[in-house]
Amino acid sequence: MDKARRDMLKMVASVAGGVALTSMVGNALFARKVLSKTEEAGKVPELPWPYKKLDPVAVAERAYAAYWKGACCYGAFEGIVGELRQQVGFPYTVFPSELFIFGEGGVAATSNLCGALNGAAAAIFLLTGGLEGEKREKAFKIIQELFQFYEQEPLPNYRPKNPKYEIKPSVSKSSLCHVSVSRWCKATGFKAFSPQRKERCGWLTASVAKYTVELLNQYVEGTFKVVHPLPSEVQSCRSCHDKGGALENSRGMMDCNICHFTGKTKHP
Numbered sequence: 001m002d003k004a005r006r007d008m009l010k011m012v013a014s015v016a017g018g019v020a021l022t023s024m025v026g027n028a029l030f031a032r033k034v035l036s037k038t039e040e041a042g043k044v045p046e047l048p049w050p051y052k053k054l055d056p057v058a059v060a061e062r063a064y065a066a067y068w069k070g071a072c073c074y075g076a077f078e079g080i081v082g083e084l085r086q087q088v089g090f091p092y093t094v095f096p097s098e099l100f101i102f103g104e105g106g107v108a109a110t111s112n113l114c115g116a117l118n119g120a121a122a123a124i125f126l127l128t129g130g131l132e133g134e135k136r137e138k139a140f141k142i143i144q145e146l147f148q149f150y151e152q153e154p155l156p157n158y159r160p161k162n163p164k165y166e167i168k169p170s171v172s173k174s175s176l177c178h179v180s181v182s183r184w185c186k187a188t189g190f191k192a193f194s195p196q197r198k199e200r201c202g203w204l205t206a207s208v209a210k211y212t213v214e215l216l217n218q219y220v221e222g223t224f225k226v227v228h229p230l231p232s233e234v235q236s237c238r239s240c241h242d243k244g245g246a247l248e249n250s251r252g253m254m255d256c257n258i259c260h261f262t263g264k265t266k267h268p
Helices: 003-041 054-088 096-104 113-130 133-152 177-188 194-221 232-241
Strands: none
Touching: 003 177, 003 232, 054 096, 054 113, 054 194, 096 113, 113 194, 177 194
16 A cells, blocks of 8 residues: 555544544534433422312322232322323322332232222322421321221222222221222132222222322311321320330320120230
8 A cells, every 4th residue: 555545544534533523522512401401390399299270080080000010009109290291290290100119019929008098198198298397297187087088988989080900899997908909809709819809909099199189289278187087996095005004015096996806805
């Protein structure tokens, strides 16, 4: 290869390298600019997130539909936050509701806390809570009212517009999936893994989401109040076993008699 040709190739390579470097720098600057704008636009606000009064029936229907996609916890949360995503937009557009699939069947199908309550409680805290003690306490009061509603009322009390089966309600007297399902099965005669029980939990998810939004609407209106106080039996047990009691060996706000006392068991 003669010198002239070698010089020509060097010059072409140099120009090409310069163009490539310029392109890389340009792309990097453009990406940084876009990222900066994205970060600014997508800055996630602190709790509580903005809440707009929602239609409880629309939320219930969305929750029922979402139940068949991701079960009870996801259904309750998506029923509420999905409506806010549609009505409000950001920041609800960046929140992955799929996170709450973990709560299916009382957390990963272990039948602990009812998934519908789990998802609804998360939504309540997202919309009313925060690190500050006052915000936390307000959110807790709403959540506690929801739990007592769940334990004391015959549920489900919302019938979806297009149900798969007709469902009869029952009173759970517990926030636990295990107890809630078992008492419903005993009251209706259906099996725990029957399609009717799945439908029941779909209705229940809708019922919980609906009542949650009713409570949130009251909260923003300034009319929220507790209408399902702890039963007197629970208060009696707590007076001895809970904080400040003679024994102070327990924590809980559920109906104690469901699990601890039977006709053959006497209070110590």
